Amino acid sequence: MAGLATPPSRTRILVFQPLRRRHCAECRGGPLALLVMEDGVPRCLGCADLGHLVFLPRGDTALTRRAREESALSAVVVRFNRRKGRYERQGVLVEETGLARAEVRCLADAEARRRRRVRDARRRADEDVRFAEAFAAEILRLFPGCPVERARGIASHASLRGSGRVGRSTAGRALSEGAVVSAVVASVRHLDTPYDELLMSGVARYEARRRIAGGVEAVLAEWRRGEGGEAGG
Template sequence: MQLSTRVRTIAETLVSRRGRVSFLEVLVELGWVHQKNVDSWRRGELDPLSKAVSVDDDKLLEAAEVFRLWGGSGFNLNTAPHVSATRDRRALRFTADRDTEWVHLRCSKADARPATDEKVPDLVVLEAREEFRCEECGSPDEWLMMDAGAAICMGCADLDHLVFLKAGNATLSRRARKESGLAAIVVRPDPRRRNRIWRVGILVEPAALDRAEQQCLDDEELRARRRVKDAERRELLDEKFMGQFAVEIRLLFPKIPAERADAIARHTALRGSGRVGRSAAGRALDERAVRHAVVASVRHEDTDYDALLMKGVPRQEARDRIWQRIDEVLTSWS
């Protein structure tokens, strides 16, 4: 079968299913690039994608031209960059040395959701298979995120305020994900099969998990789970350290509400949390570590930082946008 016929047949089949199709999806169906490599590309582990494509540029350009001509007759044809499932939501590269707009081609039926309105991919966190240290700060962590080829910890990825919900209860996971403004999928690489991963759970905001569990409290199994969770939390909580940390917070910020200082101290006092308060500096009640914990709390609780990340705003840009609000809150507590 000629290439032009194959491209049109695949595109027509895909667009008939859901009203839209991208050229990248056509490449996968042609067998020129494997979906697992596309997934690695989206997670920021493979850059550029062309490293995993099995044909040369001439073939790709020929297929792209067929797709463009097909999509231009009776469909809405657009280009929109594919974005990464990393903290900065950067535009992904297909090749290393030049712009390849054609790989971002998308088309949709006139009555379908615009093909440019692509859902921002979920953030993906990897479960560390062995001892891991962040390539940015050097801290150990049980989870990591790939960012521009570097493995970073949850603190450097601004995800350390999230809590882990193990996979297994689909209803609870769905509700928690819906309630959480910022969330990430946690996956475990298969040690026996390269490039295969298993979904082990999600990271969500603590309040979102509480709301999701409240919605499910009619379920006796979840009531039992809440009792176990509360018992585990009490066991993990370092009461003495929490009290000392709360005192240091109030010394630095005398006007901070007492319940807020206690909440920040409680959040950092969980054994094994890996949060800033559990670091060596935090355990020594270092002023910088205490301030860092308070700033992190304000960033996630008193600004729209998490919402900006979920919308695809790059991490540094999101921080620049909300810094004035953080400064206002800290000033009001000083």
């Protein structure tokens, strides 16, 4: 199984969701949905003395934290993501009685936690609006000819939370010139050139970019000179 020799943590008990069919080296049971690596070989939860634990999927942070607090024994369940080349947490194994106590605690303050989530969501939304405004202002500083509404649209698209786009990168959050220019170039490429049509017709991405490079530079040069408009474009 990929990467089992280099687990993501050495301070917690780790349980793996295998990517391939694996059998327990001790009892020969399997194929295993979950396994523990001991002495370099896979063992089932029963042979690893973890068979009495129950699986709690990721998603509820408060319940997970409290279930681990209420359990004398717990383990972190991970799975290797081949595309990203790293382990990703899938949930935890906890004692059933500990999970039950955690659920009671969560029910007791569910309304308070709901209100806190609402406040946090409102705060993040306000932060996102301020950041998008700052990003748009930086676009207009670098490209004074870019239509204002277009700059706002580029900023909103590039800085969308959770999108993984350039505005959410470290450079983007710092409003670095390179990140801002990259966001503008991407917008021009898709909206002001036949780039998308070339891709849909089967042209390779790098060839399509080569063909439309002149058109992109023409728009950027116009916007840098301040030859744009106040309305969208």
